[in-house]
Amino acid sequence: MPDIMLTRIDNRLVHGQVGVAWTSSLGGCNLIVVADDIAAKDPVQQSLMSATAKNAGCGIRFFTLEKTIAVIHKASPNQHIFLIVRDPQSARKLVEGGVPMDKLCIGNMHVGPGKEVVGDVHVYMDQQDKEDLRAIRAKGVDVYIQIAPGDRKLDFDK
Numbered sequence: 001m002p003d004i005m006l007t008r009i010d011n012r013l014v015h016g017q018v019g020v021a022w023t024s025s026l027g028g029c030n031l032i033v034v035a036d037d038i039a040a041k042d043p044v045q046q047s048l049m050s051a052t053a054k055n056a057g058c059g060i061r062f063f064t065l066e067k068t069i070a071v072i073h074k075a076s077p078n079q080h081i082f083l084i085v086r087d088p089q090s091a092r093k094l095v096e097g098g099v100p101m102d103k104l105c106i107g108n109m110h111v112g113p114g115k116e117v118v119g120d121v122h123v124y125m126d127q128q129d130k131e132d133l134r135a136i137r138a139k140g141v142d143v144y145i146q147i148a149p150g151d152r153k154l155d156f157d158k
Contacts, residue, residue, distance in 0.1 A: 069097035
């Protein structure tokens with residue numbers, strides 16, 4: 001079973017906050033896995049995210065969602081993984097594909113057509129986002145909003 005320390009939704013994927021604050025808050029994280037069909041095929045995005053991961057002292061891998069489902073169970077026991085996805089739909093696909101997930105932390109989700117702010121933290125969701133998150137929660141995953149590691153955890157469904 002892979003050691004997935006945390007799965008996080010962040011539409012920016014890997015950036016300074018993820019690379020520094022989140023990896024250090026996890027204590028022992030040594031690999032960031034970006035499960036994203038777009039980033040898996042974009043060397044420019046990979047280059048920028050790799051620099052951030054290197055500064056955090058972590059390795060980084062870029063996989064499509066399908067490849068993540070196919071290979072995550074082959075992770076070495078000494079790989080302590082921080083799994084990053086772009087949106088709730090991606091997280092749901094992973095969970096339904098058998099990727100073990102205890103916690104799903106919702107981070108940045110930007111405004112878009114049909115999306116409304118949730119709570120006071122400027123996370124924007126539409127009904128499909130909420131349905132996907134409820135489906136993930138129904139699989140026994142602890143799903144919550146938390147922008148930065150020291151922030152309080154919020155329920156996306158209130």
